[in-house]
Amino acid sequence: xxxxxxxxxxxxxxxxxxxxxxxxxxxxxxxxxxxxxxxxxxxxxxxxxxxxxxxxxxxxxxxxxxxxxxxxxxxxxxxxxxxxxxxxxxxxxxxxxxxxxxxxxxxxxxxxxxxxxxxxxxxxxxxxxxxxxxxxxxxxxxxxxxxxxxxxxxxxxxxxxxxxxxxxxxxxxxxxxxxxxxxxxxxxxxxxxxxxxxxxxxxxxxxxxxxxxxxxxxxxxxxxxxxxxxxxxxxxxxxxxxxxxxxxxxxxxxxxxxxxxxxxxxxxxxxxxxxxxxxxxxxxxxxxxxxxxxxxxxxxxxxxxxxxxxxxxxxxxxxxxxxxxxxxxxxxxxxxxxxxxxxxxxxxxxxxxxxxxxxxxxxxxxxxxx
Numbered sequence: 399x400x401x402x403x404x405x406x407x408x409x410x411x412x413x414x415x416x417x418x419x420x421x422x423x424x425x426x427x428x429x430x431x432x433x434x435x436x437x438x439x440x441x442x443x444x445x446x447x448x449x450x451x452x453x454x455x456x457x458x459x460x461x462x463x464x465x466x467x468x469x470x471x472x473x474x475x476x477x478x479x480x481x482x483x484x485x486x487x488x489x490x491x492x493x494x495x496x497x498x499x500x501x502x503x504x505x506x507x508x509x510x511x512x513x514x515x516x517x518x519x520x521x522x523x524x525x526x527x528x529x530x531x532x533x534x535x536x537x538x539x540x541x542x543x544x545x546x547x548x549x550x551x552x553x554x555x556x557x558x559x560x561x562x563x564x565x566x567x568x569x570x571x572x573x574x575x576x577x578x579x580x581x582x583x584x585x586x587x588x589x590x591x592x593x594x595x596x597x598x599x600x601x602x603x604x605x606x607x608x609x610x611x612x613x614x615x616x617x618x619x620x621x622x623x624x625x626x627x628x629x630x631x632x633x634x635x636x637x638x639x640x641x642x643x644x645x646x647x648x649x650x651x652x653x654x655x656x657x658x659x660x661x662x663x664x665x666x667x668x669x670x671x672x673x674x675x676x677x678x679x680x681x682x683x684x685x686x687x688x689x690x691x692x693x694x695x696x697x698x699x700x701x702x703x704x705x706x707x708x709x710x711x712x713x714x715x716x717x718x719x720x721x722x723x724x725x726x727x728x729x730x731x732x733x734x735x736x737x738x739x740x741x742x743x744x745x746x747x748x749x750x751x752x753x754x755x756x757x758x759x760x761x762x763x764x765x766x767x768x
Contacts, residue, residue, distance in 0.1 A: 402472070402473065403440060403472040403473060403477070405473060405476060405477065405480045408469050408472065408473060408477050408480045408481050408484065409480045409481075409483065409484045410484070411433055411484070412465060412469060412480070412481040412482075412483075412484030412485045413484035413485070413487070413488060415429045415430065415433065415465070415484075415485060416484055416485045416486065416487065416488035416489055416646060416647050417488040417646055418646060419485075419489070419646045419647055420644070420645075420646050420747055422461070422643070422648075422649055422746065423460060423461035423648075423649075426461035426464070426465065426648070427450065427461060427464065430446075430464060430465060430468055431446055434446060434468050434472075440468075440471075440472055441468065441471060441472075445471065446468070448688070449464055449467045449468060449471070450464060452467065452685075452688035452691070453467055453681070456677075456680045456681075456684070457606060457676075457680075458605050458606065458650075458676055458677045458680065459605075459648045459649070459650040459674075459677060461648055462482075462485065462486065462648045462650065462674065462677050463677045463680065463681055465481055465482070465485040466478050466481055466482050466485070466677060466678055466681045466682075467681050467685065468481065469481025469482070470681055470682065470685055471685075475682055478678060478681060478682055479678070482674065482677075482678050485647065485648075486647060486648070486651075486670070486674055488646055488647060489645050489646045489647020489648070489651050490647065490651060490654055490667075490670050492645045492646065492647075493641050493642065493645045493647075493651045493652075493654050493655060494654055494655075494658060494663065494666045494667075496641050496645065496655075497638070497641065497654065497655040497658040497659070497666060498658070498663075500513050500634075500637050500641065500655075501630070501634060501637075501655075501658060501659055507761050507762070508758050508761060508762070510761060510767050510768070511757040511758040511759070511760055511761025511762070511767060512754040512755075512757050512758050512761075513633075513634075513636075513637040513640070513754075513757065514633065514725075514728065514757045514760070514761070514767045514768075515728075515731055515753045515754045515755065515756045515757015515758065515760065516636075516637065516640035516644070516750045516751075516753050516754040516757060517633055517636030517637050517639070517640050517722075517723075517728075518636070518723055518728035518729075518731040518732050518735070518753055518757070519640070519731055519732060519734075519735035519749055519750055519752075519753035520636050520639045520640055520643075520719050520750075521715075521716040521717075521719040521720040521723075521732055522716070522732055522735035522736040522738075522739050522740065522749070523613075523639075523643060523735070523739065523746055523749065523750070524613055524616060524712055524713065524715045524716040524719055525713060525716045525736065525739070525740060526739040526740055526746065527613040527712050528613075528709050528710075528712040528713035528716075529713075529740060531709045531712070532709060535705050535706055535709055538702065538705075539702065539706070540702065544574065544577070544703075545702075545706045546706075548570040548573075548574070548703055548704075548705075548706040548707040548710065549706040549707065549709055549710035549713075550710060551566055551569075551570060551707055551710065552566055552567060552570065552706065552707030552708060552709065552710025552711040552713075552714065553710035553711065553713050553714030554566075554710075554714065555567075555707075555710075555711065555714070556617040556710070556711045556714030556715050556717070556718070557714050557717045557718065560617055560620060560621030560622075560625070560718070563614075563617045563618065563711045563714075564603070564618060566707055566711070567614075567704045567707045567708055567711065568704065570703040570704055570706070570707035571699075571700035571701065571703040571704035571707075572700065572703070573703055574699045574700065574702050574703025574704075575696055575699045575700050575703065577699075578695070578699045579696075579699075596627070596660075597627075597656075597657055597660045597661060597665055597668065597669055598668070598672055600618075600619060600622045600623070600627075600653075600656065600669070601653055601657065601668070601669040601670075601671075601672035601673045602672050602673070602675075602676070603618055604618055604619060604650060604653050604673045605650070605653075605672065605673035605674060605675060605676040605677060606676035613649060613712045613715070614708050614711050614712050614715075615649075615650060615652065615653065616639060616652075616712070616715040616719065617711055617714065617715045617718070619635075619652070619653065619656055620635055620715070620718055620719070623635055623638075623656045623659070623660075627660065629656060629659040629660040630656065630659040632722035633722065633724070633768065634659065635656075635722070636719065636722055636723075637655070638652050638655035638656055638659075639652055639719070640750050640753075640754075641655055642655070643746055643747065643750055644747055644750050644751065650673055650674070651670070653669045653670060653673045654666040654667075654669055654670045656669060657669025657670065720732065724766075724768075725765065725766050725767075727760050727765050731753050731756050731757070734752075734753075734756075735749045735750075735752075735753055738752070
């Protein structure tokens with residue numbers, strides 16, 4: 399640890415980023431770099447870049463893991479714990495409060511309209527998230543034919559198999575490892591025991607088995623929350639995704655809304671705890687080994703297979719999300735959001751807020767909402 403920073407300082411600064419971190423991982427990375435490198439000099443630019451590279455090797459929400467990693471570098475395990483609390487809790491409080499409003503039995507008309515409008519834009523947000531990841535992944539690919547195949551497999555798995563998409567991601571990773579080694583080896587998939595199903599399993603799956611950033615959790619959650627356990631309707635799930643985008647903090651906060659729908663406030667808190675626990679453990683346990691992981695040809699090969707499959711899964715999630723829409727006016731909102739995000743390349747938060755305003759207008763004009 400190069401600089402000993404007080405735990406109170408970490409809590410205050412990571413909490414500040416958790417409060418103002420609208421816009422997802424790019425914003426979080428910018429704020430963390432400005433704090434740790436530019437303003438305070440706690441980490442060198444090289445150390446920060448190493449942190450970004452290291453956390454991309456891990457499944458789960460990358461920006462959350464980067465925040466935990468930076469705090470871990472400053473004060474070890476206590477710093478990582480305090481940094482995680484500061485970074486995660488502000489957005490968690492906001493999203494649980496909004497979940498209570500949006501999922502209440504009889505919300506005001508304007509709330510229902512805003513939710514229906516913002517939810518209509520979510521499929522475009524998924525496509526936008528995937529398109530933003532494609533260029534860097536394409537440049538990194540060693541064989542573009544296999545890259546395209548992995549991308550298509552991830553998209554198809556999302557559309558056809560929903561929560562089992564993680565098997566496609568892991569499978570593509572192992573295919574790439576095997577292809578490059580040209581030696582058939584036996585790989586044992588990690589066994590996950592002790593949890594037979596329900597909310598704890600869904601939350602753990604989100605936190606421990608999602609590669610490629612926050613949006614890959616969408617296909618992991620949608621089939622479970624809507625079709626399998628019936629905790630929420632398809633429209634309510636779209637609302638949950640929208641809330642995860644317009645609140646500060648990591649997109650994975652969406653799981654808190656699912657938990658709230660399943661079990662109220664206790665369910666939301668439990669889902670968040672279980673979803674973020676793997677990120678904390680990955681950083682604390684794996685931190686000293688990150689350099690070896692980054693240098694491992696096997697790890698890099700695995701990511702070269704799983705990475706494009708994850709991008710495909712994110713893009714593919716736009717299909718079931720779009721099919722959840724029921725009304726023609728929502729299709730118009732979706733088209734406008736797609737133009738805003740994919741053609742004009744504007745921001746996600748403004749797209750969702752604009753869609754919410756259109757939804758309020760549709761509600762006041764008497765259009766069907768449910």
